[in-house]
Amino acid sequence: SSELTQDPAVSVALGQTVRITCQGDSLRSYYASWYQQKPGQAPVLVIYGKNNRPSGIPDRFSGSSSGNTASLTITGAQAEDEADYYCNSRDSSGNHRGVFGGGTKLTVL
Amino acid sequence: QVQLVQSGAEVKKPGASVKVSCKASGYTFTSYGISWVRQAPGQGLEWMGWISAYNGNTNYAQKLQGRVTMTTDTSTSTAYMELRSLRSDDTAVYYCARDGYAVTDLFDYWGQGTLVTVSS
Numbered sequence: 001s002s003e004l005t006q007d008p009a010v011s012v013a014l015g016q017t018v019r020i021t022c023q024g025d026s027l028r029s030y031y032a033s034w035y036q037q038k039p040g041q042a043p044v045l046v047i048y049g050k051n052n053r054p055s056g057i058p059d060r061f062s063g064s065s066s067g068n069t070a071s072l073t074i075t076g077a078q079a080e081d082e083a084d085y086y087c088n089s090r091d092s093s094g095n096h097r098g099v100f101g102g103g104t105k106l107t108v109l
Numbered sequence: 110q111v112q113l114v115q116s117g118a119e120v121k122k123p124g125a126s127v128k129v130s131c132k133a134s135g136y137t138f139t140s141y142g143i144s145w146v147r148q149a150p151g152q153g154l155e156w157m158g159w160i161s162a163y164n165g166n167t168n169y170a171q172k173l174q175g176r177v178t179m180t181t182d183t184s185t186s187t188a189y190m191e192l193r194s195l196r197s198d199d200t201a202v203y204y205c206a207r208d209g210y211a212v213t214d215l216f217d218y219w220g221q222g223t224l225v226t227v228s229s
Contacts, residue, residue: 098213
Protein backbone atom coordinates (compact mmCIF):
# COMPACT_ATOMS: atom_id res chain seq x y z
CA SER A 1 0.00 0.00 0.00
CA SER A 2 1.15 3.54 -0.71
CA GLU A 3 1.62 6.23 1.91
CA LEU A 4 0.32 8.72 -0.65
CA THR A 5 -3.30 8.27 -1.72
CA GLN A 6 -4.72 9.33 -5.08
CA ASP A 7 -8.10 8.80 -6.69
CA PRO A 8 -7.67 6.05 -9.31
CA ALA A 9 -9.55 7.90 -12.05
CA VAL A 10 -10.81 11.39 -12.81
CA SER A 11 -12.49 12.79 -15.90
CA VAL A 12 -12.85 16.33 -17.24
CA ALA A 13 -14.62 17.91 -20.19
CA LEU A 14 -12.39 19.47 -22.80
CA GLY A 15 -11.48 23.01 -21.81
CA GLN A 16 -12.69 22.67 -18.22
CA THR A 17 -10.69 22.68 -15.01
CA VAL A 18 -9.74 19.55 -13.08
CA ARG A 19 -8.01 19.01 -9.76
CA ILE A 20 -6.09 15.84 -8.95
CA THR A 21 -5.32 15.31 -5.27
CA CYS A 22 -2.72 13.42 -3.27
CA GLN A 23 -3.09 12.79 0.46
CA GLY A 24 -0.51 11.68 3.01
CA ASP A 25 0.92 12.55 6.40
CA SER A 26 4.35 13.32 4.95
CA LEU A 27 2.83 16.14 2.89
CA ARG A 28 2.55 18.17 6.10
CA SER A 29 6.37 18.32 6.04
CA TYR A 30 7.42 17.92 2.40
CA TYR A 31 6.23 19.26 -0.94
CA ALA A 32 4.94 16.86 -3.55
CA SER A 33 6.18 16.68 -7.11
CA TRP A 34 3.86 15.63 -9.92
CA TYR A 35 4.56 13.47 -12.97
CA GLN A 36 2.60 12.92 -16.16
CA GLN A 37 2.94 9.57 -17.89
CA LYS A 38 1.49 8.68 -21.26
CA PRO A 39 1.29 5.06 -22.48
CA GLY A 40 4.63 3.58 -23.38
CA GLN A 41 6.57 6.67 -22.28
CA ALA A 42 8.72 7.62 -19.33
CA PRO A 43 7.16 9.97 -16.77
CA VAL A 44 7.60 13.72 -17.15
CA LEU A 45 7.92 16.18 -14.27
CA VAL A 46 5.13 18.78 -14.48
CA ILE A 47 5.06 20.46 -11.05
CA TYR A 48 7.52 20.62 -8.15
CA GLY A 49 8.01 22.56 -4.94
CA LYS A 50 5.43 25.11 -3.85
CA ASN A 51 4.17 25.63 -7.44
CA ASN A 52 6.98 25.43 -9.96
CA ARG A 53 6.84 24.29 -13.58
CA PRO A 54 9.87 22.99 -15.46
CA SER A 55 10.66 24.67 -18.73
CA GLY A 56 8.27 23.57 -21.46
CA ILE A 57 5.35 22.69 -19.20
CA PRO A 58 2.26 24.75 -20.11
CA ASP A 59 1.04 27.27 -17.56
CA ARG A 60 -2.35 25.55 -17.40
CA PHE A 61 -0.64 23.17 -14.93
CA SER A 62 -0.40 24.44 -11.36
CA GLY A 63 0.16 23.00 -7.91
CA SER A 64 -0.95 23.77 -4.38
CA SER A 65 -0.80 22.24 -0.93
CA SER A 66 -2.82 22.45 2.29
CA GLY A 67 -2.30 20.31 5.36
CA ASN A 68 -1.87 16.70 4.29
CA THR A 69 -3.14 17.24 0.74
CA ALA A 70 -1.28 18.28 -2.39
CA SER A 71 -3.18 19.16 -5.55
CA LEU A 72 -2.44 19.37 -9.23
CA THR A 73 -4.80 21.61 -11.17
CA ILE A 74 -5.17 21.73 -14.93
CA THR A 75 -7.02 24.87 -16.02
CA GLY A 76 -8.51 24.43 -19.47
CA ALA A 77 -7.71 20.75 -19.99
CA GLN A 78 -6.60 19.73 -23.47
CA ALA A 79 -6.91 16.38 -25.19
CA GLU A 80 -3.16 15.89 -24.89
CA ASP A 81 -3.43 16.09 -21.09
CA GLU A 82 -5.08 12.66 -21.00
CA ALA A 83 -2.55 10.58 -19.10
CA ASP A 84 -1.69 9.00 -15.77
CA TYR A 85 -0.58 11.43 -13.08
CA TYR A 86 1.56 10.46 -10.08
CA CYS A 87 2.49 12.43 -7.00
CA ASN A 88 5.78 11.80 -5.24
CA SER A 89 7.29 12.92 -1.96
CA ARG A 90 9.29 11.50 0.93
CA ASP A 91 7.68 8.99 3.22
CA SER A 92 6.63 9.73 6.80
CA SER A 93 9.34 7.59 8.43
CA GLY A 94 11.85 10.43 8.66
CA ASN A 95 14.38 8.30 6.75
CA HIS A 96 14.11 10.40 3.58
CA ARG A 97 12.83 7.51 1.49
CA GLY A 98 10.76 8.36 -1.56
CA VAL A 99 7.20 7.28 -2.18
CA PHE A 100 4.73 7.58 -5.06
CA GLY A 101 0.99 7.82 -4.97
CA GLY A 102 -0.94 5.08 -6.72
CA GLY A 103 -1.62 7.29 -9.72
CA THR A 104 -4.69 8.94 -11.23
CA LYS A 105 -5.90 8.15 -14.73
CA LEU A 106 -7.16 11.40 -16.26
CA THR A 107 -9.68 11.13 -19.08
CA VAL A 108 -10.48 14.23 -21.16
CA LEU A 109 -14.00 13.95 -22.56
CA GLN B 110 21.00 18.74 -23.17
CA VAL B 111 20.57 16.42 -20.22
CA GLN B 112 20.25 12.78 -21.22
CA LEU B 113 20.03 9.52 -19.31
CA VAL B 114 20.56 6.48 -21.53
CA GLN B 115 19.84 3.07 -20.08
CA SER B 116 21.03 -0.38 -21.05
CA GLY B 117 18.88 -2.76 -23.06
CA ALA B 118 16.16 -5.21 -22.14
CA GLU B 119 17.02 -8.28 -20.09
CA VAL B 120 15.44 -11.69 -19.60
CA LYS B 121 16.41 -13.50 -16.43
CA LYS B 122 15.46 -16.70 -14.65
CA PRO B 123 14.10 -16.68 -11.10
CA GLY B 124 16.91 -16.48 -8.57
CA ALA B 125 19.29 -14.73 -10.94
CA SER B 126 20.60 -11.16 -10.74
CA VAL B 127 20.31 -8.23 -13.14
CA LYS B 128 22.41 -5.09 -13.41
CA VAL B 129 21.00 -2.10 -15.28
CA SER B 130 23.13 0.87 -16.28
CA CYS B 131 22.22 4.52 -16.75
CA LYS B 132 24.73 6.76 -18.55
CA ALA B 133 24.32 10.48 -17.89
CA SER B 134 25.38 13.34 -20.11
CA GLY B 135 24.78 17.06 -20.46
CA TYR B 136 25.32 18.00 -16.82
CA THR B 137 27.82 17.67 -13.99
CA PHE B 138 27.16 14.12 -12.81
CA THR B 139 28.53 14.58 -9.29
CA SER B 140 26.24 17.55 -8.60
CA TYR B 141 23.17 15.34 -8.50
CA GLY B 142 21.87 11.98 -7.39
CA ILE B 143 20.07 9.23 -9.25
CA SER B 144 16.90 7.49 -8.18
CA TRP B 145 15.67 4.22 -9.60
CA VAL B 146 11.95 3.74 -10.17
CA ARG B 147 10.20 0.65 -11.49
CA GLN B 148 6.81 -0.02 -13.00
CA ALA B 149 5.31 -3.50 -13.21
CA PRO B 150 3.04 -4.17 -16.20
CA GLY B 151 -0.19 -2.20 -15.83
CA GLN B 152 0.83 -0.90 -12.40
CA GLY B 153 1.97 2.36 -10.87
CA LEU B 154 5.42 3.77 -10.19
CA GLU B 155 7.50 2.37 -7.33
CA TRP B 156 10.50 4.19 -5.87
CA MET B 157 13.34 1.72 -5.40
CA GLY B 158 16.11 3.84 -3.98
CA TRP B 159 18.52 6.73 -4.42
CA ILE B 160 22.25 7.21 -4.71
CA SER B 161 24.22 10.41 -4.46
CA ALA B 162 26.71 10.73 -7.30
CA TYR B 163 28.43 13.32 -5.10
CA ASN B 164 29.48 10.98 -2.29
CA GLY B 165 27.98 7.54 -3.01
CA ASN B 166 25.46 7.66 -0.14
CA THR B 167 22.49 5.41 -0.73
CA ASN B 168 18.95 5.06 0.57
CA TYR B 169 16.90 2.02 -0.45
CA ALA B 170 13.22 1.22 -0.23
CA GLN B 171 12.64 -0.93 2.81
CA LYS B 172 11.05 -3.77 0.83
CA LEU B 173 14.16 -4.11 -1.36
CA GLN B 174 16.80 -3.82 1.39
CA GLY B 175 19.25 -6.70 1.05
CA ARG B 176 18.40 -7.42 -2.59
CA VAL B 177 19.32 -4.14 -4.30
CA THR B 178 22.62 -2.32 -4.67
CA MET B 179 23.07 1.03 -6.39
CA THR B 180 26.47 2.30 -7.43
CA THR B 181 28.00 5.00 -9.58
CA ASP B 182 31.13 5.30 -11.71
CA THR B 183 31.99 8.99 -11.76
CA SER B 184 34.72 8.42 -14.37
CA THR B 185 32.06 7.48 -16.92
CA SER B 186 29.06 9.34 -15.41
CA THR B 187 27.20 6.07 -15.14
CA ALA B 188 24.86 4.79 -12.44
CA TYR B 189 24.10 1.12 -11.89
CA MET B 190 21.30 -0.75 -10.19
CA GLU B 191 21.75 -4.42 -9.35
CA LEU B 192 18.80 -6.52 -8.16
CA ARG B 193 19.45 -10.04 -6.86
CA SER B 194 17.34 -13.12 -6.16
CA LEU B 195 14.93 -12.14 -8.90
CA ARG B 196 11.28 -13.24 -8.66
CA SER B 197 8.50 -13.11 -11.19
CA ASP B 198 7.04 -10.02 -9.51
CA ASP B 199 10.28 -8.16 -10.28
CA THR B 200 9.21 -8.13 -13.94
CA ALA B 201 8.93 -4.43 -14.70
CA VAL B 202 10.27 -1.48 -16.62
CA TYR B 203 13.13 0.03 -14.61
CA TYR B 204 13.82 3.75 -14.91
CA CYS B 205 16.68 5.90 -13.68
CA ALA B 206 15.96 9.54 -12.98
CA ARG B 207 18.10 12.52 -12.00
CA ASP B 208 17.49 13.45 -8.37
CA GLY B 209 18.88 15.60 -5.58
CA TYR B 210 22.51 15.14 -4.51
CA ALA B 211 21.84 15.08 -0.74
CA VAL B 212 18.48 13.32 -0.44
CA THR B 213 15.76 12.17 -2.81
CA ASP B 214 13.98 15.30 -3.95
CA LEU B 215 12.47 15.34 -7.43
CA PHE B 216 13.06 13.63 -10.75
CA ASP B 217 13.57 16.19 -13.48
CA TYR B 218 15.06 13.94 -16.17
CA TRP B 219 14.36 10.28 -16.82
CA GLY B 220 15.98 7.49 -18.75
CA GLN B 221 14.05 5.68 -21.45
CA GLY B 222 13.42 2.64 -19.28
CA THR B 223 14.75 -0.92 -19.30
CA LEU B 224 12.38 -3.88 -19.42
CA VAL B 225 13.46 -6.69 -17.14
CA THR B 226 11.52 -9.91 -17.57
CA VAL B 227 11.85 -12.66 -14.98
CA SER B 228 10.63 -15.98 -16.30
CA SER B 229 11.57 -19.62 -16.10
